[in-house]
Amino acid sequence: MRFSNRSRQRRSRLTEQRRRKWLTLLVAVFVLLFATTLFFIRSDYFRISNIIVIGNKTVRTELVEALVDTEISGNLFFVIPNNHFLFYPREKIIQSLVLNSPRIKEVSLKVDNLSKIIIEITERSSNALWCPEDDLNVGCFLLDDGLAYKSADDDIASSTMRITTRAIPQVILGSVLVLPEKIEKARVFSEYLISQRIPVKKILVESNGDYVVTTMGGLKIFFSDDQEIENIIDNFYSLIQTNARSGEDVIIDNLDSLEYVDLRFDKKIFFKLRE
Numbered sequence: 001m002r003f004s005n006r007s008r009q010r011r012s013r014l015t016e017q018r019r020r021k022w023l024t025l026l027v028a029v030f031v032l033l034f035a036t037t038l039f040f041i042r043s044d045y046f047r048i049s050n051i052i053v054i055g056n057k058t059v060r061t062e063l064v065e066a067l068v069d070t071e072i073s074g075n076l077f078f079v080i081p082n083n084h085f086l087f088y089p090r091e092k093i094i095q096s097l098v099l100n101s102p103r104i105k106e107v108s109l110k111v112d113n114l115s116k117i118i119i120e121i122t123e124r125s126s127n128a129l130w131c132p133e134d135d136l137n138v139g140c141f142l143l144d145d146g147l148a149y150k151s152a153d154d155d156i157a158s159s160t161m162r163i164t165t166r167a168i169p170q171v172i173l174g175s176v177l178v179l180p181e182k183i184e185k186a187r188v189f190s191e192y193l194i195s196q197r198i199p200v201k202k203i204l205v206e207s208n209g210d211y212v213v214t215t216m217g218g219l220k221i222f223f224s225d226d227q228e229i230e231n232i233i234d235n236f237y238s239l240i241q242t243n244a245r246s247g248e249d250v251i252i253d254n255l256d257s258l259e260y261v262d263l264r265f266d267k268k269i270f271f272k273l274r275e
Contacts, residue, residue, distance in 0.1 A: 041080055048072055048083040048117045056121040059103050064119055067096050072117075085111045097121075102149040102174040124149045127187065129160045130177045136162050136202055141171055145180040148173055161190050162202045178205055186211060188229050193221075196240070198255060210264070217256040223263045235263050239271065 040046060051068050053061045071093045072083040080087050094107045097119075106122035124144035129152055131140040140152035143163065148171055163178055163186060171177065186203045193200055193215065204212040209225035223232045239261060262270040 041084065046085055046114055047081055048085055048088060048111065048115055050116040052112075052116060052118045054118065054120050055123070057123055059101050059121055059123060063101060064097060064121065067100055068093055068117070068119060071096055085114045085117075088117070093119075099174070102147070105144065126150075126160065128163045128178070128183050130163050130165070130171075131202070132168075133164045133166060133204065136164070139171075141173075141177070143177065143183065146176045146178040146183050148175055148177050161187060161200065164202050164204050166207065182211075182225070185225075185229055186213075189213065189223070189232060192233050192236075215255065219255050219258050220260040221263065222260065227264070227266075231266075232263050235267070235269055236261065239269050 051065045053064045056064065072088050074082050076082055076087055076089075082089055088111075090109055093109060097107050098104050103123050104121055105124045108120045108122075110118045110120070112118055124142075124147070126142040126144060128143040128146075129140050130143050130148060131137070131152075140162075141148040142150045142152055150173070163183060165178065168177065182205050186205065189211075190200045190203060190213070193213070198219075199216040201214045201216050204214070206212070211223050211225075213221040213223075215221070221236065257274055259272045259274045
């Protein structure tokens with residue numbers, strides 16, 4: 001019995017020793033993992049400290065750097081630095097840049113050598129000029145895909161297509177004034193007219209889907225959203241050719257004699273001579 005009791009006590013001590021060894025090992029592994037993780041998260045070696053801006057032409061580099069620096073300041077969950085190369089707020093940076101500078105169209109981010117972030121900027125380019133309906137030279141804004149991103153300069157090129165709409169109380173940079181597909185339709189027809197030596201003064205885009213093109217000579221040309229642009233151009237071309245062959249006064253070299261041309265009714269073309 002005594003031998004049996006001593007044997008059980010010995011096994012119990014060995015089991016306890018093994019348990020303590022495993023516990024010590026687990027604690028050591030945990031401490032090592034915690035220290036390694038803390039070093040990985042908090043070490044300056046893994047933090048973004050250099051901001052490189054490329055691709056910008058008119059957007060100031062200092063503005064981009066300041067906005068990015070603001071977004072990567074502070075900590076995530078009070079522990080993880082926002083400037084860590086793995087945890088930096090990518091989407092917030094892009095959103096901040098686009099919202100604070102309407103001239104920026106696209107932003108791409110890339111981390112290089114763990115501590116350097118490269119910000120590549122794609123700026124907007126104007127494909128139209130929005131102006132108030134009653135004044136084509138004052139209060140105009142440059143448009144890119146219908147979005148107003150910059151107040152137009154006084155020396156804006158006269159060849160830039162001028163889009164107008166009914167009164168807009170206040171234009172806010174970054175807001176869409178005209179839908180991109182409407183601008184594209186207006187652009188295609190405007191370029192066709194210019195190719196026919198018919199300079200365009202402005203294009204009014206109505207809320208009901210109608211377009212009113214006003215030429216430099218005062219002619220108004222109507223068409224609508226529910227028509228294919230190819231049909232619109234074909235109908236206008238047929239009007240020009242028909243009147244040119246008939247020898248009437250309404251020919252391409254004398255469009256000023258027309259008050260308006262209405263192309264909104266498929267194959268039926270209405271026009272009116274000036275009185």
